Amino acid sequence: MDFHLSEEQKGLQKLARDFARDELIPNCAELDRLPDGEDVFPWDLVEKGSKLGFNNLAVPKEHGGHGASVLTQVLVIEELSAGEAAVSKVYSHNWKGISGILAAASEEQIARILPDYVKDPRYCIGIGLTEPNSGSDNSVPYDKKISAGPMLSAVRDGDFYVLNGMKHYIALSAQCKYISILARTDKTVPWTEGVTGFMVFPPQDGLEIGRLHDKVGLRLYPQNEVIVNNLRVPVSDRLGEEGKFHSSRKAVVNIGTVEATATALGIAKRSYELALEYARERVQGGKPIIEHQIISTLLLEMFTRLEASRSMLWRSACSIDNGIDDDPKLARVTKAFTVEALNYIATKTVEIWGGMGVMTEAPVEKVYRDAIQLFHMGSTNQVNLMKAMPDL
Template identity: 30%
Template sequence: MDFALTDDQKALADAAADFARVELSEHAAEWDATSHFPVDVIRRAGEAGFLGIYTPEAHGGLGLSRLEASLIFEQLSQGCISTTAYLTIHNMVTWMIANWGSDASRERFVGPMVAGELLGSYCLTEPGAGSDAANLRSKAVRDGDDYVIDGAKMFISGAGDTDVLVVMARTGAADSGAAGVSAFVVPADAEGVSYGKNEDKMGWKSQPTRLISFDGVRVPVENRLGEEGEGFKFAMKGLDGGRLNIASCSLGAAQHALTLARNYLGERKQFGQALSSFQALQFKLADMASELMAARLMVRHAAWRLDQGDPEATAHCAMAKRFATDVGFKVCNEALQLHGGYGYIREYPLERLVRDTRVHQILEGTNEIMRVIIARRLLVDGVVEALQ
């Protein structure tokens, strides 16, 4: 088993680190303080290739692996977690349209999305359907050559400032569960689409989060992804990669926090000596580094499984997401603690890292739901050896 990165993969990570340093790092605190959505920088991410990372080359993307996407997102998130998290969502939406959209949808949306000319949002969660997403209530009723969509989605990243929505809506009976869900591409400015207020969140402030209402929104049949009833399957396939993406953002956040903590311990003196000379703090730093490395290896292993089409990839993605997002938050919080009072003030970035990583344990499936997925494979399906 070879854990070494290739020269090309190292070059991708270096390019992402350069972009983070030049375009993200110096502005992240200001974007957080002013809740600014940096559309101009996001468009430049498109110019750098970071808006179609694993979208197939045939549709204008880079066609990279999930492992390579993880390397890129880990580096970008060291510049700004919140903005990078939006980039992961846009990549997922673009990939879904490229893979399951009609020729007309691909031609209309994918190229401009890869280039950053159009930005996307992913619309699954509803006021009454979060973890229980298969029971969503938004409806799409066939009317001739159109579908008419009614309902609401909430906690939608980028909503109100994006151009393209991938919307999950029920085309089957109310009790049809996952089998009755279909997916649609909806222009964000379509008649009948309206937006709620930008939520005042704990973190992720450089991207807007709004409720979206759909009132008699008409979209042509060609805007459906795949066939009727396949939408939930597409959503779950998107979330396998999405979970690795957000786990990778947690890795980047933790790496940034670890670096800040190491530097601070070497600079700060108490009782006449550097904090780095105290063994208790050395042990703390060592534990942070060890757990971060374990999380990184787990994410990369799950990404490799997903790239290989492994049938157990979903469980491995769930394990990686659960572990890496827990570790990411823990490392950021421990780094804040090591900074003492300085870690709690906004002049230092630690409190922002803690706020931004906390939501990673909730979105793309809560970490409790990740445990359900893993336990089901072990207990219900009887799979044990295959998860090795």
């Protein structure tokens, strides 16, 4: 594989790196520590980044976006996440939402969303799948249990569906102008055959944004409950055929996995750089601690895991771009590997920073708090490995 990047890719990578250094790192740490999570959404920064093109990066050219390849998306997410992973997630979550819409929606439906999205630097998209009783079950369909999967119901009533139930952990649901809600249209079959997607444009009667889930990390990337009470959705806003959500989702699932992996890689890069910087500056035993072999060996171990993750991620991204999909398990094991690497690197950074590693005045504890979020985004490590197993 040729690891040379094109001039355009290098340019976008630099744009993201500069934005991370000049805007995200100086401004986000303070926002992240505000005690009330309700106040922290960084609208101004999101808008600034959108004006540089980040929100539209993954939107295909024919719909007014940049049409970036998956590899280019990964390069940009890594740089942005090394500045502030939560802001990076706002963009990449929106890209994931767009991929889902493009896979499931009709031309007419796409024309009702994408022109507004590309014009509006504050446009966010929600994806409403997880419920209090269905998390990993929504990603591990092979056991075919009827009781598993989403239970928020959609019942046909003439030209409408009436939706009732609840979602939780839904990213950007309090900020979004559009949300895809996944609802059970048939409870007599497994969810893979009985879940349908619906287009919803908040604010709307019957749709209430519930409490904010106050997280320890990625605090600028918020999740809320979504409560649906007799929400009437016209049949014309159904995404694809009834019961066919799972088949359209299969087309985009690897993109979501790669996107979460790139976020993990960016946090790991920031963590490694902080460890290296501190090890060069901190003097103990009469010399910078990097000159103690036990510390430099640790740094090399961190570097190796970082580079191995990046190589696997680039290969996964190229595999999607080339349409080869030569090994479907690659993206899944890469995510599990990278999240483990990230959490190793973040923990070792805390160790290298000594007592300062756990002080809120220093940047390291935030990296550590952000790192653990990645265990649960883009499916858990266990779920990714379980889904990789049949491809062995």
